[in-house]
Amino acid sequence: MASLTSPWLVLLVGMGCTFLAAASGGSRNPTAGFEKVELTDGDFQVQSPSNVPESQRFQYRNGVRTFWVHRNDKPINTATHTNPRSEVKLRGHDYSSGVWQFEGYGYVPSGTSGASVMQIHNQEGAAHSTILMLHVYNGVLRFYSGTVVEPDIYNRWFRLNVVHDVRASTVAVYIDGKHKFGTSVTPSESYYFKFGVYMQHHDQSSCMESRWTNVTLYTKH
Ligand SMILES: *[C@@H]1O[C@H](CO)[C@@H](O)[C@H](O)[C@H]1NC(C)=O
Numbered sequence: 001m002a003s004l005t006s007p008w009l010v011l012l013v014g015m016g017c018t019f020l021a022a023a024s025g026g027s028r029n030p031t032a033g034f035e036k037v038e039l040t041d042g043d044f045q046v047q048s049p050s051n052v053p054e055s056q057r058f059q060y061r062n063g064v065r066t067f068w069v070h071r072n073d074k075p076i077n078t079a080t081h082t083n084p085r086s087e088v089k090l091r092g093h094d095y096s097s098g099v100w101q102f103e104g105y106g107y108v109p110s111g112t113s114g115a116s117v118m119q120i121h122n123q124e125g126a127a128h129s130t131i132l133m134l135h136v137y138n139g140v141l142r143f144y145s146g147t148v149v150e151p152d153i154y155n156r157w158f159r160l161n162v163v164h165d166v167r168a169s170t171v172a173v174y175i176d177g178k179h180k181f182g183t184s185v186t187p188s189e190s191y192y193f194k195f196g197v198y199m200q201h202h203d204q205s206s207c208m209e210s211r212w213t214n215v216t217l218y219t220k221h
Pocket residue numbers: 025105157213214
């Protein structure tokens with residue numbers, strides 16, 4: 001058994017992966033012209049590995065949601081063969097038109113690699129399950145495992161804004177208020193936002209973690 005999965009270490013560490021911390025803030029405003037969509041705690045539907053209680057892979061304290069998974073964790077249920085994840089799905093905020101924006105302050109501790117930290121998910125049954133994923137590999141935030149969005153993402157709070165213009169079929173990513181990435185995406189029928197950690201297929205660390213606070217949803221018609 002890997003040492004990170006031993007019960008005494010989980011108790012000792014308390015929550016999350018055993019990485020260190022730091023902090024900073026953001027600037028500017030990609031949300032200008034958007035209106036806020038009301039969210040309640042019930043809209044944040046947690047999905048976590050089926051091999052352990054949710055509280056061993058997700059904690060919500062002082063407004064901060066901490067998500068972590070171990071490389072050998074199980075999927076969220078026995079019906080799926082997907083990789084381990086500890087994520088929130090913003091439940092009840094599926095959308096199929098308009099312009100939508102996810103905002104959150106994220107933190108990825110150094111040591112986390114091979115994980116998606118934020119997604120725009122398609123409705124179930126779509127040809128591609130997502131139109132946007134932000135992956136972390138060795139300190140670099142990427143669009144899937146491709147284009148670099150932010151070269152140095154570890155150990156700091158960053159403000160993430162992801163704008164999805166459904167009619168134009170485009171997405172744009174802002175880090176700390178600055179436009180960092182944009183692309184056209186394949187149209188689909190319905191979308192929703194997810195964030196947390198979802199293990200990917202290469203360069204995975206033994207434990208993957210992200211933290212999120214001040215998650216806000218916006219729209220524009
Ligand atoms: C989240 O919002 C609170 C209240 O506005 C603020 O004090 C805090 O600094 C914010 N957190 C981050 C990481 O920006």
